[in-house]
Amino acid sequence: MKAIVSLNAGSSSIKFALFTLEDPAAPHMVAGGKVEKIGISPSLTIRAADGTLLHQHDWRGGERLTHAILLEELSGWLLGHLAGHELVGIGHRIVHGGTRFAEPRILDQTLLADLEALCALAPLHQPHNLAAVRAMMKIHPALPQIACFDTAFHRQMPETASRFALPRALHDAGIRRYGFHGLSYEFIARQLREVETNLADGRVIAAHLGNGASLCAMRGGRSIDTTMGFTALDGLMMGTRCGTLDPGVVLHLQTELGMGVGEVEELLYRKSGLLGVSGISSDMRALHDAESPAAGEAIELFVWRAARECGAMAASLGGVDGVVFTAGIGENHAGIRRQLCERLEWLGIRLDQQANEESQQIISSGDSAVRVLVIPTNEELMIALHTATLLRRLRGSVSPQRGGRCI
Structure with a gap:
């Protein structure tokens, strides 16, 4: 086979x-x-x-x-x-x-x-x-x-959402907002068409929360806005990445503290985020179990930053019909989901506490104005679908014309 x-x-x-x-x-x-x-x-x-x-x-x-x-x-x-x-x-x-x-x-x-x-x-x-x-x-x-x-899903974003306020020549040279976690968001959009047909056509904030974390504002299953930009360093606070940062900080690190480019890259990509703030770990599970005040502060900052960016996604969408949690933290950490939803009650979100603790598919209560779901992502399946589709298109049918091997 x-x-x-x-x-x-x-x-x-x-x-x-x-x-x-x-x-x-x-x-x-x-x-x-x-x-x-x-x-x-x-x-x-x-x-x-x-x-x-x-x-x-x-x-x-x-x-x-x-x-x-x-x-x-x-x-x-x-x-x-x-x-x-x-x-x-x-x-x-x-x-x-x-x-x-x-x-x-x-x-x-x-x-x-x-x-x-x-x-x-x-x-x-x-x-x-x-x-x-x-x-x-x-x-x-x-x-x-x-x-x-991973950037493909966001290529359909409106031109305004893809631009930085830089000279046009730099935009034309490729310095623009790309967005990431696209295979994950593409899978979520696909799943919504199967499990929540009405919501699939609506305004949805998908929250891919893991060691790498981002949000995507989707309307009708298409990317309208996202938190990551030119690189996967932008947006939410992550396991070891700082997320959105005043660019003046980078200039200060180099001109005033004498840090080289490699040192700054190491700091922002590998020594910041949950690890940098807590001084303990980049793993949310380890921080949750820790009794250190710094661990609590790291978790609080993670939630605050995510809620703040959800507000931005809501603005891009002009309102929110649904929120979908996915990826390692989003799928498995009921406490983070609860804290984030509490900060988003102004959107009309009401959580079903028991459903949330049990990580059921629908965790919003019956009187919630916004549908809240937990959907496990499957990037591997999206890769398989794209691979099979391309092979079928190139060959007429999937067959090992270039020497398929038996495994």
């Missing part, structure tokens, strides 16, 4: 999923998992679609293991244990597509070089995305590798 693999390679993790193509238009997930703690103490977990544990492995003393080595290990396990599936393509999450790339594309050396030039705009993500592509090209040289861009 034909199959495709979705890969989402980050700085310290690799998420992946295997999909079969009984119906080429509807990929069916059969297994998936994650390589975690890359650079510290890597571990691999693979589960079947029903949650059954298929494989688990820890690399003790594996601090030096690279993404390429770990991907080879993962591919080897797939080759050895999922017999009977013919791999016909590999889809990759590529965080930044710049001004030129929005539609899914077959990856080759020319496109890789073009995307490499965008690494400075997404230093936590793009280099690792592209490293995964090169690793899989080496392991599976005959297979099509498909780029699926």
Whole structure:
């Protein structure tokens, strides 16, 4: 049976999923998992679609293991244990597509070089995305590798929402607001059409809250505005990223404190956010369990910033019909959802406390003017859908004409 693999390679993790193509238009997930703690103490977990544990492995003393080595290990396990599936393509999450790339594309050396030039705009993500592509090209040289861009969903934003108040020549040169987490928001828009048809056509704030966090204002399933801009550093407070910052702070760090460009990048991307404010951790779970006042302050700031930006999204939409929580914090942290909704009561939000504690799909009360939902995101499925669609369009049907391999 034909199959495709979705890969989402980050700085310290690799998420992946295997999909079969009984119906080429509807990929069916059969297994998936994650390589975690890359650079510290890597571990691999693979589960079947029903949650059954298929494989688990820890690399003790594996601090030096690279993404390429770990991907080879993962591919080897797939080759050895999922017999009977013919791999016909590999889809990759590529965080930044710049001004030129929005539609899914077959990856080759020319496109890789073009995307490499965008690494400075997404230093936590793009280099690792592209490293995964090169690793899989080496392991599976005959297979099509498909780029699926995280910026693509926001390309339809109004021109006003994509501009900075900078000279036009700079905008024309690509210095503009792109937006990210697009694959996640695209999935949420797709799910709303299935579970909340009326809301899908309305004004929705989607809150992708995780180690990376952003909001998207959607009207009729299309991006109208979002909190991330030129880079994935903008907008909400995140695990290690500061979010929106007065640009004068950057000038001050360089001119008055003598910090170099690399030091400023390290500070803003890796030492700020929840980690920087708390001095403890970038993990919301660890901060929730901590008794430190600084941990409480970090959580309070995270919620305040998110509520403040929700107000901006409401203004862009001209009102709000629904709010959707997704991603690690949004899906799993009832306390953060509660605190954020309390700050948004002025929008007419009323929370059903029990439904929220149980993380039910609908967590707003019956008298709430705004529908509030929890919808788990699935970026891997969106990658699989884009990959299958492109292969089908290029070939007429999904078939391993370039030498699909059995796994």
